[in-house]
Amino acid sequence: MINIRINLQKASFHLDADFSVAETGVTGIFGPSGSGKTSLLRVIAGLESQASGLVQVGEAVWQNESSYIPIPQRGIGMVFQEPSLFQHLNVVENLNYGIKRNRITVQSIEFESICELLDLDRLLERNPQTLSGGEKQRVAIARALLSSPMLLLLDEPLSALDKNARENLITYLEKIFQILDIPVFYVSHSSEEIARLADNLILMDGGKVSAFGPIEEVLSRMDSPLIELDEAFSVLECSVHSYNLPHLTSVESCGGGELLHISHITREIGQKVKLRILARDVSLCLSKPTDSSILNILNAEVLDISELKQGSRTVKLSIGGAKLLAKVSDYSAKKLALKPSLRLYAQIKAAALVG
Amino acid sequence: MLSNADFVAFALTIRLSLTTMAILIIIGTPIAWWLSQTKSKWRSIIEALIALPLVLPPTVLGFYMLLTLSPDGIIGASLSAMGLPSLAFTFSGLVLGSVIYSLPFVVQPLQTSFASIGQRPLEAASILGAGPLDRFITVALPLSKMGYLTAIVLGFAHTMGEFGVVLMIGGNIPGQTSVLSIAIYDHVESLQYGAAHSLSAILLVLSFAVLLLVYSLNKRVLLLGRS
Numbered sequence: 001m002i003n004i005r006i007n008l009q010k011a012s013f014h015l016d017a018d019f020s021v022a023e024t025g026v027t028g029i030f031g032p033s034g035s036g037k038t039s040l041l042r043v044i045a046g047l048e049s050q051a052s053g054l055v056q057v058g059e060a061v062w063q064n065e066s067s068y069i070p071i072p073q074r075g076i077g078m079v080f081q082e083p084s085l086f087q088h089l090n091v092v093e094n095l096n097y098g099i100k101r102n103r104i105t106v107q108s109i110e111f112e113s114i115c116e117l118l119d120l121d122r123l124l125e126r127n128p129q130t131l132s133g134g135e136k137q138r139v140a141i142a143r144a145l146l147s148s149p150m151l152l153l154l155d156e157p158l159s160a161l162d163k164n165a166r167e168n169l170i171t172y173l174e175k176i177f178q179i180l181d182i183p184v185f186y187v188s189h190s191s192e193e194i195a196r197l198a199d200n201l202i203l204m205d206g207g208k209v210s211a212f213g214p215i216e217e218v219l220s221r222m223d224s225p226l227i228e229l230d231e232a233f234s235v236l237e238c239s240v241h242s243y244n245l246p247h248l249t250s251v252e253s254c255g256g257g258e259l260l261h262i263s264h265i266t267r268e269i270g271q272k273v274k275l276r277i278l279a280r281d282v283s284l285c286l287s288k289p290t291d292s293s294i295l296n297i298l299n300a301e302v303l304d305i306s307e308l309k310q311g312s313r314t315v316k317l318s319i320g321g322a323k324l325l326a327k328v329s330d331y332s333a334k335k336l337a338l339k340p341s342l343r344l345y346a347q348i349k350a351a352a353l354v355g
Numbered sequence: 356m357l358s359n360a361d362f363v364a365f366a367l368t369i370r371l372s373l374t375t376m377a378i379l380i381i382i383g384t385p386i387a388w389w390l391s392q393t394k395s396k397w398r399s400i401i402e403a404l405i406a407l408p409l410v411l412p413p414t415v416l417g418f419y420m421l422l423t424l425s426p427d428g429i430i431g432a433s434l435s436a437m438g439l440p441s442l443a444f445t446f447s448g449l450v451l452g453s454v455i456y457s458l459p460f461v462v463q464p465l466q467t468s469f470a471s472i473g474q475r476p477l478e479a480a481s482i483l484g485a486g487p488l489d490r491f492i493t494v495a496l497p498l499s500k501m502g503y504l505t506a507i508v509l510g511f512a513h514t515m516g517e518f519g520v521v522l523m524i525g526g527n528i529p530g531q532t533s534v535l536s537i538a539i540y541d542h543v544e545s546l547q548y549g550a551a552h553s554l555s556a557i558l559l560v561l562s563f564a565v566l567l568l569v570y571s572l573n574k575r576v577l578l579l580g581r582s
Contacts, residue, residue, distance in 0.1 A: 045482060047478055047481075047482075070486075071478075071481045071482055072481055072482075072484045072485055072486050073484075074482075076482050077482070078479070078482045080475065080479070082475075084475045084476060084478075084479045086476060086479070086480075086494060086498075087476075087498065088494075088497040088498055097480070097483050097485075097493075098483035098484060101483055101484030101485055101489070143483070144482075144483075147482075147483050147484060
């Protein structure tokens with residue numbers, strides 16, 4: 001397990017985090033900006049010397065009341081929001097910087113295989129100034145992994161990139177995470193990245209950890225602060241069903257047997273896909289609309305309705321067992337007389353393929 | 356055209372400037388690094404102390420140094436207590452005075468250059484396993500090349516042109532403390548304008564050449580950094 005129980009007081013900000021997550025897989029750290037996500041990573045790395053409390057990764061105690069392991073001895077890989085390659089070294093020298101200083105463990109990933117995985121072979125002799133934003137982050141990720149860390153910390157590595165570069169890098173990350181056998185903490189404020197990459201989820205709000213655990217569990221909890229966020233979302237597991245409609249792919253929700261139509265994708269029939277659906281993109285109707293431009297209208301049952309927050313409520317629905325969140329105004333909730341076990345129709349305006 | 360004494364003065368000036376510059380780089384580096392990294396409340400006090408020679412008339416600095424170096428002064432008394440010769444009116448005394456006088460010209464460019472690296476490259480190095488000294492040598496130093504170039508040239512050139520401090524604590528001993536600026540002053544005093552001209556022209560051309568070298572290197576380094 002990774003056990004974190006830390007306190008950090010800054011001028012106008014207090015971080016108070018207490019959680020435990022599994023020592024495997026990718027843990028997404030999600031929350032609005034200013035919620036303390038980056039500070040949390042920095043405390044774990046040891047970059048905030050004022051922080052007090054416990055930082056424990058497996059057997060290794062990096063920090064507790066009586067001890068503080070210096071940063072160079074922690075065995076961390078970290079990739080920052082903006083690329084932080086050494087400008088006076090070329091790519092291969094940047095990659096070697098961590099390899100040379102790794103005293104703790106044997107090389108866990110080989111130089112050749114990481115270069116192949118991240119397509120770095122052409123870039124090795126280049127200077128960082130000549131690389132694009134996406135290339136710089138790929139080198140930074142490789143540099144972090146080649147130092148054979150026990151824990152990889154990624155602080156919004158995609159946020160400084162444009163849309164294409166982001167899409168490109170996220171596919172690299174998916175490849176990397178598949179072969180990686182160390183835990184990863186991935187900070188992001190994008191629900192799409194979290195839904196695609198994370199196995200566990202830590203929710204942060206106002207300097208506090210408000211929920212943590214396996215991602216499906218955290219996402220479907222009604223008391224989770226996620227549902228209050230504008231970015232509240234659910235992940236729907238589906239399998240590819242058919243290609244009968246022009247430019248569209250039909251997928252079937254697992255368990256529910258409901259059909260959804262999404263933009264054309266090239267996957268084999270029967271293959272599993274994951275859809276991320278924002279709660280604000282789901283609307284509710286009591287009778288089935290027949291003349292709507294919205295393609296995806298699913299049979300749903302109300303499971304729970306959240307407390308009123310800022311004029312709106314979040315409704316937890318069951319789509320044949322799968323969970324889906326919908327955000328509606330309090331006025332609409334009253335007009336439709338929403339209550340648990342009510343059967344109705346959920347219209348889905350947009351669904352993003354996340355895996 | 357130049358007398359033998361002028362050559363001696365010229366050689367002495369170069370020797371003084373090089374020695375002072377070398378010492379300043381060695382002691383200025385840790386001071387500048389500390390100033391660029393610390394959050395201590397002492398920082399402003401140290402910064403103000405180092406900047407003093409920028410605003411004080413050199414004669415004031417020279418006067419106080421003369422007092423401390425004289426056999427009754429703090430440094431002079433402790434030196435003679437240890438059986439060492441006095442520093443006043445010696446080359447070593449001149450080096451000490453020049454180091455203090457030119458300190459801000461070395462510390463300030465180094466400090467600015469260290470500060471402009473920012474914390475991020477140092478944090479990245481630290482996470483990759485580099486300890487404090489390692490980080491300084493492998494990250495901070497190579498990223499501060501321009502700062503060092505500026506510090507070396509300013510430290511050298513500023514020492515070369517000093518007059519007031521030398522006059523106070525060095526006097527005018529040929530081969531020991533009689534530097535170019537003093538020699539020029541002597542020539543003018545004794546109405547030897549021709550000799551004063553030659554020495555002044557040498558100083559002028561030399562200073563220009565050094566600065567020209569720096570600025571052209573500067574441009575190359577800047578271009579290299581951008582490419």
